[in-house]
Amino acid sequence: MRISVIGCGYLGAVHAACMAKLGHEVVGIDVDERKVNELSAARAPFYEPGLEDLLREVQESGRLSFTTEVSAAAGSTVHFICVGTPQKKGENGADMTYVDAAVSALIPHLLPGDVVVGKSTVPVGTATRLAALIRESEPEAHLLWNPEFLREGHAVSDTLHPDRFVYGVADGSEDHKAVELLDDVYAASLASGTPRVVTDLPTSELVKTAANSFLATKISFINAMAEVCEAAGADVSLLADAVGMDDRIGRKFLNAGIGFGGGCLPKDIRAFMARAGELGADQALTFLREVDAINMRRRTRVVELTRDLCGGSLMGQKITVLGAAFKPESDDVRDSPALSIAAQLQLQGAVVTVTDPKALENASRRFPELHYETLTDLALRGADALLLLTEWNEYCRLDPYESATLVSALRILDGRNVLDPSKWRAAGWTYRGLGRP
Numbered sequence: 001m002r003i004s005v006i007g008c009g010y011l012g013a014v015h016a017a018c019m020a021k022l023g024h025e026v027v028g029i030d031v032d033e034r035k036v037n038e039l040s041a042a043r044a045p046f047y048e049p050g051l052e053d054l055l056r057e058v059q060e061s062g063r064l065s066f067t068t069e070v071s072a073a074a075g076s077t078v079h080f081i082c083v084g085t086p087q088k089k090g091e092n093g094a095d096m097t098y099v100d101a102a103v104s105a106l107i108p109h110l111l112p113g114d115v116v117v118g119k120s121t122v123p124v125g126t127a128t129r130l131a132a133l134i135r136e137s138e139p140e141a142h143l144l145w146n147p148e149f150l151r152e153g154h155a156v157s158d159t160l161h162p163d164r165f166v167y168g169v170a171d172g173s174e175d176h177k178a179v180e181l182l183d184d185v186y187a188a189s190l191a192s193g194t195p196r197v198v199t200d201l202p203t204s205e206l207v208k209t210a211a212n213s214f215l216a217t218k219i220s221f222i223n224a225m226a227e228v229c230e231a232a233g234a235d236v237s238l239l240a241d242a243v244g245m246d247d248r249i250g251r252k253f254l255n256a257g258i259g260f261g262g263g264c265l266p267k268d269i270r271a272f273m274a275r276a277g278e279l280g281a282d283q284a285l286t287f288l289r290e291v292d293a294i295n296m297r298r299r300t301r302v303v304e305l306t307r308d309l310c311g312g313s314l315m316g317q318k319i320t321v322l323g324a325a326f327k328p329e330s331d332d333v334r335d336s337p338a339l340s341i342a343a344q345l346q347l348q349g350a351v352v353t354v355t356d357p358k359a360l361e362n363a364s365r366r367f368p369e370l371h372y373e374t375l376t377d378l379a380l381r382g383a384d385a386l387l388l389l390t391e392w393n394e395y396c397r398l399d400p401y402e403s404a405t406l407v408s409a410l411r412i413l414d415g416r417n418v419l420d421p422s423k424w425r426a427a428g429w430t431y432r433g434l435g436r437p
């Protein structure tokens, strides 16, 4: 099938490559010439495991191309909308500029029978509005909403082997030509047993925001428990293990630490609250304000704990922050709790060095005032305290004895609760976890 993918950021670039892998003929369209040039040369404009290999493989097959010309969408039967919906500046709501621009640019190229498939995370009600817009100029084209649930760092496998497909259709009925066409696109995954839920348009939009809100709530719940554990002298990691054994609760997303960040969870819960307010349902989501507040409090707490660890003052203390990305296997620093903590420590008088295997370029663009070091050993040298803030494998595997020979004081704060406290203490370190005694 001929497919166009509009927007080649995280979601779109991965989606385009995966659709070509499934055997479709795909054109990826983006207004950013630099991104298009990179992707055309089979280079990923961001770090995502497996993506470059996949780009190379499918480009060799001739099934994938990239362009800045939206007219290249003409002739495709299915058009995926994959542009971003960032948080508006100074407001909680989502900025819909890119979605609106993408759909408006696509409309003149639609033919009868074409299906526009929205994948971006949007405020509920958007799909119904866009469907009307499309109908006005091409009554025979259809809009379907098909939210994406991929995680950064696992984007390729999440796209090729998703947990489920959600299709939002105007009348909520499975018996629709657009459903049939999207089934053809995803035929391989559907044949392997991936479940598919067909809903009306608003439900499909809400599935995505509800899922991200639930994940954010789970993380803030365990971080709230970490606060209580700290006050009571209990251990939140053991608590999470024990509570998570109840399969109604589950252990996943119960890792207490410095909280959630990235380009999705924080902005999605805020946009959800803003949209609920517009719909007059704001009371239903006031708990998300608390979820957000608990999350932001983790960052302040780490600054306090670091001050404590350094003997009461941060002034002139050499602090090494291990990890800048919002999570491992990513170079994304959008709303990264690690970087935000590094910046706060620097503002309070510490001399901060940040290291990360992949995210230093993005981090230095966002916070040029921090000092960055590529090599872990060099970053550790002379440190008065280490802060493990993004759980890259190489930091989880650090050897306490070897590390001790590099630093000037044996102090470590484990912001992700991934180290074995007894091992580090046995090597002479003062170890602090979050919500652990």
Ligand code: UGA
Pocket (backbone or CB within 6 Å): 121, 148, 149, 150, 151, 152, 153, 212, 215, 219, 252, 253, 254, 255, 256, 257, 258, 259, 260, 261, 262, 263, 264, 265, 268, 326, 327
């Ligand atoms: C999230 C969702 O997990 C995806 O399902 C969704 O498709 C995506 O947003 C999106 O909306 O596009 P992602 O932002 O890649 O994916 O990251 P997550 O793996 O959800 O992690 C988010 C943050 O939570 C990270 O900062 C991570 O360190 C933190 N986290 C995660 C915790 O602090 N504790 C946990 O137990 C789990």
